[in-house]
Amino acid sequence: MTDTFRELGRTGIKVSTVTMGCWAIVGDATWGPQSEQDAVNAIHAALDQGVNCFDSAEMYGNGYSEQILAKALAGKRRQAVLCSKFSPQHANSWNDLLDACNNSLQNLGTDYLDVYYLHWPNRQTPIKTITEWCDDLRRQGKIRAFAVSNFGVGDLGDLLEVAAPAVNQLPYNLLWRVVEKEILPLCRQHDVSVACYSPIAQGLLTGKFADADAVPESRGRTRHFSRRRTQTRHQEDGQEEATFAAIRAIAAIADDLSCPMAELALAWLIHQPGIATVIAGARNPGQMAANAKAMTRTLTPETIARLNAATEPLKAAFGNNPDMWQSTDNSRYR
Ligand SMILES: NC(=O)c1ccc[n+]([C@@H]2O[C@H](COP(=O)([O-])OP(=O)(O)OC[C@H]3O[C@@H](n4cnc5c(N)ncnc54)[C@H](OP(=O)(O)O)[C@@H]3O)[C@@H](O)[C@H]2O)c1
Numbered sequence: 258m259t260d261t262f263r264e265l266g267r268t269g270i271k272v273s274t275v276t277m278g279c280w281a282i283v284g285d286a287t288w289g290p291q292s293e294q295d296a297v298n299a300i301h302a303a304l305d306q307g308v309n310c311f312d313s314a315e316m317y318g319n320g321y322s323e324q325i326l327a328k329a330l331a332g333k334r335r336q337a338v339l340c341s342k343f344s345p346q347h348a349n350s351w352n353d354l355l356d357a358c359n360n361s362l363q364n365l366g367t368d369y370l371d372v373y374y375l376h377w378p379n380r381q382t383p384i385k386t387i388t389e390w391c392d393d394l395r396r397q398g399k400i401r402a403f404a405v406s407n408f409g410v411g412d413l414g415d416l417l418e419v420a421a422p423a424v425n426q427l428p429y430n431l432l433w434r435v436v437e438k439e440i441l442p443l444c445r446q447h448d449v450s451v452a453c454y455s456p457i458a459q460g461l462l463t464g465k466f467a468d469a470d471a472v473p474e475s476r477g478r479t480r481h482f483s484r485r486r487t488q489t490r491h492q493e494d495g496q497e498e499a500t501f502a503a504i505r506a507i508a509a510i511a512d513d514l515s516c517p518m519a520e521l522a523l524a525w526l527i528h529q530p531g532i533a534t535v536i537a538g539a540r541n542p543g544q545m546a547a548n549a550k551a552m553t554r555t556l557t558p559e560t561i562a563r564l565n566a567a568t569e570p571l572k573a574a575f576g577n578n579p580d581m582w583q584s585t586d587n588s589r590y591r
Pocket residue numbers: 277278279280281288312313376406407426427453454455456457458459460463465519536537538539540543544545547548
């Protein structure tokens with residue numbers, strides 16, 4: 258059995274290997290309508306199942322995700338590890354950052370954040386300055402740990418020259434293994450914990466979509482899908498055939514093990530070296546409970562090898578650009 262709590266970097270903050278992702282609960286253009294009561298119940302289900310970590314961002318529903326967390330966690334704040342993210346434009350000045358942090362704290366109804374992420378790199382302000390500002394936030398008791406998200410080897414290398422972030426939050430799932438090529442080894446080498454986002458590939462790894470045509474346009478925005486899709490921003494032909502071939506192969510392995518596919522996909526990630534937690538989105542208590550089961554699912558080396566082999570062609574097809582949404586020319590990774 259794998260451990261169910263892991264430390265983020267060297268912060269002393271211990272998180273469950275499954276984190277609840279709190280983006281979709283705002284019910285925006287990507288995810289469609291959402292009942293707030295379902296969202297609150299999902300958060301309660303997380304705590305009931307031993308999930309202590311919640312991932313939000315100021316940009317999710319413009320603060321609404323944080324407000325739902327405040328509602329659900331009223332009186333239970335100390336049971337939770339609360340993570341939120343500031344948008345890169347709020348790292349252009351100390352006053353912007355302070356305002357962003359205070360807004361998140363107010364939305365969350367708390368006086369401290371456990372983990373405060375820079376959501377995407379900001380290349381206007383020197384990274385050393387951003388880390389010093391975050392150190393000030395930490396000294397003021399507003400945050401416990403500074404972390405980053407979507408930092409490639411270039412950005413992370415620059416950051417590591419001045420400070421070690423607790424976490425690098427990255428897109429990582431069986432259908433998106435690009436980060437294995439360069440970023441994960443660098444994170445492991447420097448004890449930077451990795452938190453995986455979109456761990457069930459925005460629903461693709463639940464098996465709920467029979468083929469690419471069944472995926473709604475708002476969910477068909479990543480580089481898995483053809484540029485002919487109306488909401489894509491990349492210029493690529495996509496990998497729809499290879500993606501669904503991999504999904505069928507994973508489904509067959511899940512069948513052999515009598516394990517729900519999403520649980521298997523999450524457990525595979527939890528077994529990867531250097532992964533602290535997988536940030537699985539859940540929109541209702543049933544999804545949350547199903548995802549939490551991955552924390553105690555042990556996979557044999559043979560199963561892991563089968564899953565690796567089933568997804569190797571897709572990994573090769575995506576090349577070395579970790580940006581799920583933008584082509585290499587416009588990649589936001591460096
Ligand atoms: N740092 C970043 O740049 C970044 C980017 C993206 C996400 N994130 C974080 O990562 C979290 C997760 O990523 P994500 O939301 O993109 O994708 P995800 O976790 O791979 O997929 C979540 C979606 O899959 C469906 N689902 C979840 N569990 C299910 C289950 N057991 N059975 C059936 N369907 C299930 C739900 O949508 P439906 O019910 O509508 O199908 C849910 O919203 C986000 O909430 C956010 O906190 C961070």
